[in-house]
Amino acid sequence: MAKDEITKGYKLVGTRPNRPDGLDKVTGRARYGADFSLPGMLWAAVVRSPHAHAKIKRIDATKALALDGVKAVVTRADLPTGLEGEDLNLQENTLAGEKALYDGHAVAAVAATSALLAQDAARLIEVEYEVIPHVTDVDAAMQPGAPVIREGAADYSVPEGMHPNVVRHMEFGHGDVVAGFAAADIVREETYKTEATHQGYIEPHACVGQMGEDGRGEMWVCTQGHWYIRRMCAAVLGIEAANLRVTPSEIGGGFGGKTTIFMEPLALALSKKAGGRPVKLVMSRAEVLRATGPTASASMDVKIGMKKDGTVTAGQVMFRMQGGAFVGMSPIGEALPCAFACYDIPALKHEAVEVLTNRPKAAAYRAPGSPMAAFAVESLMDEMCRELGLDPIDVRLKNAAKEGSKSSYGPVYNRIGLVETLEAAKAHPNYAIPLGPNQGRGVASGFWFNHGGETSVSLAIGEDGTVQVSIGTPDIGGSRASIALMTAETLGIPYENVRVNVVETGALGVNEPTHGSRATFASGKAAVEAARQAIKEMCRRAAAEWEIEPEAVEWKDGAAQPAGPNAGKFPPMTIAEIGAKMGGTGGPISGHHETNAGGVGASFGTHVVDVEVDPETGRTTVLRYLVVQDAGTAIHPAYVEGQYQGGAAQGIGWALNEEYVYGADGRLQNTVFLDYRIPVASDLPMIDTVIVEVPNPGHPYGVRGVGETGITPPLPALAGAVAAAAGVRLRSLPMSPPKVLAAIKAARQA
Amino acid sequence: MKKVHVTTTVNGDPVEFLADPRETLLDCLRNHLDLTGTKEGCGTGDCGACSVTLDGTLVCSCLVLGVEAEGKKVETIEGMASEGELHPLQRQFIEHAALQCGFCTPGILVAAKSLLEQNPDPSESEIRFWLAGNLCRCTGYDKIVRAVQDAAAEMRGAA
Ligand code: FES
Ligand code: FES
Numbered sequence: 001m002a003k004d005e006i007t008k009g010y011k012l013v014g015t016r017p018n019r020p021d022g023l024d025k026v027t028g029r030a031r032y033g034a035d036f037s038l039p040g041m042l043w044a045a046v047v048r049s050p051h052a053h054a055k056i057k058r059i060d061a062t063k064a065l066a067l068d069g070v071k072a073v074v075t076r077a078d079l080p081t082g083l084e085g086e087d088l089n090l091q092e093n094t095l096a097g098e099k100a101l102y103d104g105h106a107v108a109a110v111a112a113t114s115a116l117l118a119q120d121a122a123r124l125i126e127v128e129y130e131v132i133p134h135v136t137d138v139d140a141a142m143q144p145g146a147p148v149i150r151e152g153a154a155d156y157s158v159p160e161g162m163h164p165n166v167v168r169h170m171e172f173g174h175g176d177v178v179a180g181f182a183a184a185d186i187v188r189e190e191t192y193k194t195e196a197t198h199q200g201y202i203e204p205h206a207c208v209g210q211m212g213e214d215g216r217g218e219m220w221v222c223t224q225g226h227w228y229i230r231r232m233c234a235a236v237l238g239i240e241a242a243n244l245r246v247t248p249s250e251i252g253g254g255f256g257g258k259t260t261i262f263m264e265p266l267a268l269a270l271s272k273k274a275g276g277r278p279v280k281l282v283m284s285r286a287e288v289l290r291a292t293g294p295t296a297s298a299s300m301d302v303k304i305g306m307k308k309d310g311t312v313t314a315g316q317v318m319f320r321m322q323g324g325a326f327v328g329m330s331p332i333g334e335a336l337p338c339a340f341a342c343y344d345i346p347a348l349k350h351e352a353v354e355v356l357t358n359r360p361k362a363a364a365y366r367a368p369g370s371p372m373a374a375f376a377v378e379s380l381m382d383e384m385c386r387e388l389g390l391d392p393i394d395v396r397l398k399n400a401a402k403e404g405s406k407s408s409y410g411p412v413y414n415r416i417g418l419v420e421t422l423e424a425a426k427a428h429p430n431y432a433i434p435l436g437p438n439q440g441r442g443v444a445s446g447f448w449f450n451h452g453g454e455t456s457v458s459l460a461i462g463e464d465g466t467v468q469v470s471i472g473t474p475d476i477g478g479s480r481a482s483i484a485l486m487t488a489e490t491l492g493i494p495y496e497n498v499r500v501n502v503v504e505t506g507a508l509g510v511n512e513p514t515h516g517s518r519a520t521f522a523s524g525k526a527a528v529e530a531a532r533q534a535i536k537e538m539c540r541r542a543a544a545e546w547e548i549e550p551e552a553v554e555w556k557d558g559a560a561q562p563a564g565p566n567a568g569k570f571p572p573m574t575i576a577e578i579g580a581k582m583g584g585t586g587g588p589i590s591g592h593h594e595t596n597a598g599g600v601g602a603s604f605g606t607h608v609v610d611v612e613v614d615p616e617t618g619r620t621t622v623l624r625y626l627v628v629q630d631a632g633t634a635i636h637p638a639y640v641e642g643q644y645q646g647g648a649a650q651g652i653g654w655a656l657n658e659e660y661v662y663g664a665d666g667r668l669q670n671t672v673f674l675d676y677r678i679p680v681a682s683d684l685p686m687i688d689t690v691i692v693e694v695p696n697p698g699h700p701y702g703v704r705g706v707g708e709t710g711i712t713p714p715l716p717a718l719a720g721a722v723a724a725a726a727g728v729r730l731r732s733l734p735m736s737p738p739k740v741l742a743a744i745k746a747a748r749q750a
Numbered sequence: 751m752k753k754v755h756v757t758t759t760v761n762g763d764p765v766e767f768l769a770d771p772r773e774t775l776l777d778c779l780r781n782h783l784d785l786t787g788t789k790e791g792c793g794t795g796d797c798g799a800c801s802v803t804l805d806g807t808l809v810c811s812c813l814v815l816g817v818e819a820e821g822k823k824v825e826t827i828e829g830m831a832s833e834g835e836l837h838p839l840q841r842q843f844i845e846h847a848a849l850q851c852g853f854c855t856p857g858i859l860v861a862a863k864s865l866l867e868q869n870p871d872p873s874e875s876e877i878r879f880w881l882a883g884n885l886c887r888c889t890g891y892d893k894i895v896r897a898v899q900d901a902a903a904e905m906r907g908a909a
Binding site: 016018019021022023025026027028029030031032034035114115116199200201202203204250251252253254255282284285476477478636638639641642645646648649650672673674678679680681682683684686687 | 841853
């Protein structure tokens with residue numbers, strides 16, 4: 001909490017007021033996706049493929065439709081044809097066409113008068129499959145003889161001679177890597193692997209959709225971005241975007257996984273077929289795990305050259321990533337630029353391929369691609385530091401990117417705070433705590449670009465001087481509070497006098513989702529601009545009443561005031577007075593701002609973790625954990641800490657436990673939380689945080705965005721800590737107890 | 751399947767509903783009684799989002815059948831605040847920012863209340879093990895554990 005004293009002259013920014021939606025959320029009143037119901041509503045269920053790869057020969061819904069209370073069945077035949085690119089991907093993932101492409105792929109959907117009846121009916125829908133060979137591992141899918149998932153899917157970038165499952169290829173770099181490696185004292189090359197993990201939001205996907213014969217509809221849905229839902233549903237169903245009004249519910253976590261559609265068009269298509277009755281569709285946990293956005297899995301080669309003093313002379317990576325059976329879903333385009341983004345290295349070569357497998361269509365997950373890349377590059381950095389006996393923070397400081405450094409992916413950095421995070425980590429008491437037997441410490445840094453994006457915000461002054469802000473970025477972790485703080489700070493009024501609402505698609509221009517750590521940055525920036533616009537108008541109204549020039553009026557402490565000696569003497573006109581009489585002074589006062597928000601400030605963080613590994617069981621206990629990250633400015637420090645802690649916890653889960661386990665039959669083996677084990681309260685210690693504040697010059701209050709970087713360092717930091725504690729280096733995640741134990745035993749035998 | 755008439759007490763109020771014998775207590779609370787504060791995160795007893803008490807015992811309502819509530823007393827998140835006065839746990843959760851998305855919050859509050867009724871002065875590790883059946887994906891649990899500690903202290907009159 002130490003950072004709160006750094007007020008920088010702000011009254012509200014940097015304080016920790018209660019969030020506006022807190023009361024509803026602790027009393028059970030807040031309405032999430034599945035909490036919404038309408039009169040005459042039907043319930044839906046989805047039939048899913050039990051096979052990883054199968055031709056669909058026949059679908060017969062006769063028996064299901066014969067049940068009393070069953071109102072509609074939809075299959076791919078009910079959807080329009082002729083879609084291309086990502087629209088076709090989305091449609092194909094909504095409902096399989098000729099082939100089921102992964103275990104859990106939707107094949108048909110049914111609507112009935114109750115949830116149980118819909119589930120009964122789904123079981124009566126007969127699907128005849130011809131099972132064909134499948135592949136789920138990224139490396140296996142590239143081997144000669146691997147079953148081809150989509151003929152002719154590779155784009156122009158793929159070099160001749162690669163397996164048809166390799167569908168995209170990417171490379172870039174700078175400098176002379178051959179000379180760079182020649183100049184190094186040691187050169188190491190290793191291969192690292194990460195398994196797919198799931199975002200693991202506790203709220204399953206849920207929506208209510210209603211659509212009439214005329215193709216006009218409405219939807220209530222838990223989503224990170226309702227304009228995306230609108231665009232994607234419209235594309236999949238062949239309707240016009242403006243005819244679909246989408247209202248976001250409260251959202252029970254997303255982490256990137258709720259930036260796209262999975263089953264939403266089914267609710268609309270079923271509703272249309274059922275005469276326009278609204279249809280509710282709620283996924284089970286097993287459906288969430290089998291059929292919604294896991295992340296990619298990765299197999300990565302890294303080569304680094306280092307001088308004895310820790311100077312990195314060259315780096316090279318080759319990443320192979322699969323994002324399921326759909327082209328364009330693996331995050332190679334993010335993973336490569338993130339790989340060496342923390343460092344200023346004279347020679348770099350990046351290369352990656354995207355590979356199709358019989359797995360679900362991957363979705364974004366918190367800093368997509370960055371955690372895998374960091375696991376590979378930061379792990380090898382750590383291995384080399386240990387080999388040379390160098391302090392890992394000193395080596396990072398030596399190579400750290402700074403203001404003016406040309407980034408590994410091209411642009412020159414403006415003011416960034418990596419060095420400050422490294423220095424704060426080094427100075428933190430955790431870094432000096434002595435360790436006992438079987439204990440080890442790991443350090444790693446991480447990066448995320450952050451994002452601006454399409455943003456539209458409106459603000460209106462009330463008759464009593466209170467202010468309502470309409471934003472289009474759903475609030476997942478307290479952004480209504482942070483945007484209210486910035487708006488109130490700008491207007492000079494109390495935080496409680498600003499109410500921020502997340503509004504539906506009919507109320508604003510297009511907004512990108514809450515993704516890329518952008519909500520507080522971009523919606524906040526637009527809200528500040530909207531507030532400034534309203535201030536200008538309020539000054540104009542005051543000037544008109546005082547009969548002076550608008551330029552002779554300034555806004556201070558929530559009121560218009562005459563500025564300068566020549567403006568005349570008038571008592572301040574408060575926002576409440578201006579609001580009370582605005583009907584007679586020219587009508588409603590509002591502000592509006594829309595932008596493709598620029599001025600993004602890159603995000604860096606450094607983590608330090610101590611673990612103890614039980615040599616008898618291979619189990620890793622996290623003893624203490626430190627997150628240091630540059631927030632730019634922490635608008636509401638408590639929710640900034642929350643992002644740091646939550647990101648670290650997800651990274652710890654990815655490092656130690658979580659993984660998609662596919663059987664030889666290509667079916668997902670762990671489809672419940674008991675088997676897909678995310679960290680529970682007793683797995684974790686308190687998570688210490690240090691908020692570094694290197695303000696982003698591109699934001700009125702210096703915000704960078706804080707959501708994503710925190711998931712990145714835990715993977716390599718834990719690998720380093722486990723290596724130090726157990727004397728074995730795991731280059732494949734997760735470091736589950738059986739794997740660690742096997743490595744310990746193998747090391748003993750060797 | 752033929753429906754069963756169930757008479758029970760929820761948050762002190764007498765209620766009745768018709769349940770399909772296959773429906774869980776969670777389904778009945780949410781869909782027959784419109785008490786949607788109790789959440790479903792998994793339906794398999796692994797996440798605790800559906801936590802309620804049944805005759806004072808903490809249960810996952812997704813693992814209890816609706817018909818089993820007959821003649822019992824059910825307490826849900828909607829009954830936690832009394833006469834407009836938040837329970838100290840509810841207030842501490844807001845003040846500590848112990849919720850992000852808030853989806854796990856009702857279950858965690860119900861579970862934590864049940865802990866403090868049995869153990870007014872739990873250690874950090876007792877809190878962590880008690881709440882091990884309540885998954886939260888957003889917070890990393892740090893602020894949740896602190897909020898429970900402070901609520902416990904407040905309830906003991908130590909704060
Ligand atoms: S919904 Fe009951 S434990 Fe998850
Ligand atoms: S606050 Fe989101 S799951 Fe706990």
